[in-house]
Amino acid sequence: MSTTTQAGEALGALPRQRSRPVPPRRSPRSAPQLCVRRASLLADVLALLAAVALLGGAGAADDMVVFGLVLLAGLGAAGLHRARLNLSVLDELPVVLVAALAAAGTTAATAAVLRYPPLDAVVVARLGGAVLLVLAARALVYAVVAAARRSRRVAHRTVVVGCGGLGGQLADVLGRGTHGLLPVGFVDDDPQLAAGERPLPVLGGLRDLPSVVRATGADTVVLGFSNAPERVVVDVVRACHRLDVEIFTVPRYWQVHSTHRLVEVVHGIPLVRLRRPAFRSSTWRLKRVVDVVGAAAGLALLWPLVAVCALAVRREGGPGVLFRQVRVGLDGREFELLKLRSLRPVDAAESATTWSIADDDRVGPVGRLMRRTSLDELPQLWNVLRGDMSLVGPRPERPHFVQRFTAEHEDYLWRHRVPCGLTGWAQINGLRGDTSIGERARFDNFYVENWSLWLDLLVLLRTTAHVVSGTGR
Structure with a gap:
């Protein structure tokens, strides 16, 4: 770049992007990150196909197909086909039931408009059976994923920002392996934990985060609290947007932060997944x-x-x-x-x-x-x-x-x-x-x-x- 002043040097420090957007490069370690997303979607599809094959006889096949398609769309819209740290069919049960009710209503309306036979008790029971198959398939998938996490076959290398009390708790909790994350080190300008108290090494200062991510092959960053100014943290996070990483952050005043189904909770600590910047999206x-x-x-x-x-x-x-x-x-x-x-x-x-x-x-x-x-x-x-x-x-x-x-x-x-x-x-x-x-x-x-x-x-x-x-x- 020909601009050679201070501003030009700052611009030159930006991670480069080609002028025409291309799909982000994925490292070999990125494949397991897609496990929950793809596996949950595949489980739902196979369960609904099984429901159509096993329960869709005697004129109910059309109703089962409509119900399955609407239920699949509802589960996706509710966020149940996304990557998650916590996997629990019981936690998802209210969402699945609401989506099933909406799908059943849509199926009944479709039958009325197209003059199909109205839904009777037998068809409703078959729709309920389809929901049970979906829940069973999800429970099986989650059990497989949990076992893979415990055995470290699914373990995303993770950098923790902030080497203080909260950072130490995060490193300890995530290190247990139940969430599929493998902490590899801290990044902090002024570590608060003494050298003997640190469960992980300090790999650099906050501004080193992009290079630390590349050097360690990490595909996840967890932002705890550090002593760096908020402005510096924002700039570093923006610099990481060009990297193939998922970023979680602990909300300020997290002790009184209310949670919902889109907030991950690891051993009582809420983590908010930062939305990937738009220029990283498929569209x-x-x-x-x-x-x-x-x-x-x-x-x-x-x-x-x-x-x-x-x-x-x-x-x-x-x-x-x-x-x-x-x-x-x-x-x-x-x-x-x-x-x-x-x-x-x-x-x-x-x-x-x-x-x-x-x-x-x-x-x-x-x-x-x-x-x-x-x-x-x-x-x-x-x-x-x-x-x-x-x-x-x-x-x-x-x-x-x-x-x-x-x-x-x-x-x-x-x-x-x-x-x-x-x-x-x-x-x-x-x-x-x-x-x-x-x-x-x-x-x-x-x-x-x-x-x-x-x-x-x-x-x-x-x-x-x-x-x-x-x-x-």
């Missing part, structure tokens, strides 16, 4: 597909408008209708951004360091119209098609200002974890032009952490409304 790959299709369609449909704007720019300001400027994108990499020229800068230094030309008297009527309607940004569809940008993402900035804003705003660096965008969450919330950089960084990081295809669509729709209404800049 993230669809973002690039949408970008290519959208940019290609936009260029094909809007080229007459771009041509008219280019002619107007040339008539107002002479030749050289395209304006090229270096911007910083994904992982701090620089690229050449294209715009229709609204002002001819005096020199390269002015182009690189002038924050805004909104009130510059040199901008003519054509330039002001294009900036107000964002028509000057249409050539960036080519940047999107090339892969420099996305349709939606944090807006790219020039290297000079990236250096400055990274030094001034601690969250600014992290907005470069995903490709920059033609429009963004901050922009549609009024943060464009001469507005707060700190607020922009907060909105951009919210987008990074909470991305979805629906959020992208929402941003595009609201951007279109801004452009049509002429409230762009």
Whole structure:
């Protein structure tokens, strides 16, 4: 990366991601992590197939199929097909019964609509038998998984953050093997436990966590309490998001923290599984597909408008209708951004360091119209098609200002974890032009952490409304 100042060095320290999203690499130790998720789903499917084969006779097969499909969907929606530390059929029983009641109601409604024979006592008994088969299959799977954990055939190498009283308790509890985790060491800047009291070695400071994870082959991190500032912990966790690890955290005031079925409890200590960042999800790959299709369609449909704007720019300001400027994108990499020229800068230094030309008297009527309607940004569809940008993402900035804003705003660096965008969450919330950089960084990081295809669509729709209404800049 060509940016060589303090901000550029900080950007260079980010774990690298390819410009086009790819599935995260999984180490050999990651396979057992999927055991509970896949095994519970497989157990449910096999149990329901057995129910259809064994209990679906005498005209009840159709009802059993509908019931099984709805029950399977309900169990998945309730989170019973996810990886878990605690496995108990009794704990899951209320959820399974509620899902079964919903499935039975759906089956009865389907029978009424399609004029099947209504559910009678025999069919209801068969549906109950299917639920019992599901519970039995789950109990068998959980027994197998528990045995594999006790024998250490399923043992996820785990790094514990915080070498204090709580960290010591976590290391002791997890070391018993009942939860499938194998603690390998602590990470802490200021260990509170004396050397003789530590059940595990201290492998480094908090900022060493990503390298410790790589060196130990760990695929799980448990965040206890350390003396490091919260800001440092957040930055380190964000750095770990590029690694193939599951992250659990102990809630603050965990002694009075209420639990629910999505909170893991290990020997009385609640653990909250941090949601994987959106750019690690399977749907993230669809973002690039949408970008290519959208940019290609936009260029094909809007080229007459771009041509008219280019002619107007040339008539107002002479030749050289395209304006090229270096911007910083994904992982701090620089690229050449294209715009229709609204002002001819005096020199390269002015182009690189002038924050805004909104009130510059040199901008003519054509330039002001294009900036107000964002028509000057249409050539960036080519940047999107090339892969420099996305349709939606944090807006790219020039290297000079990236250096400055990274030094001034601690969250600014992290907005470069995903490709920059033609429009963004901050922009549609009024943060464009001469507005707060700190607020922009907060909105951009919210987008990074909470991305979805629906959020992208929402941003595009609201951007279109801004452009049509002429409230762009």
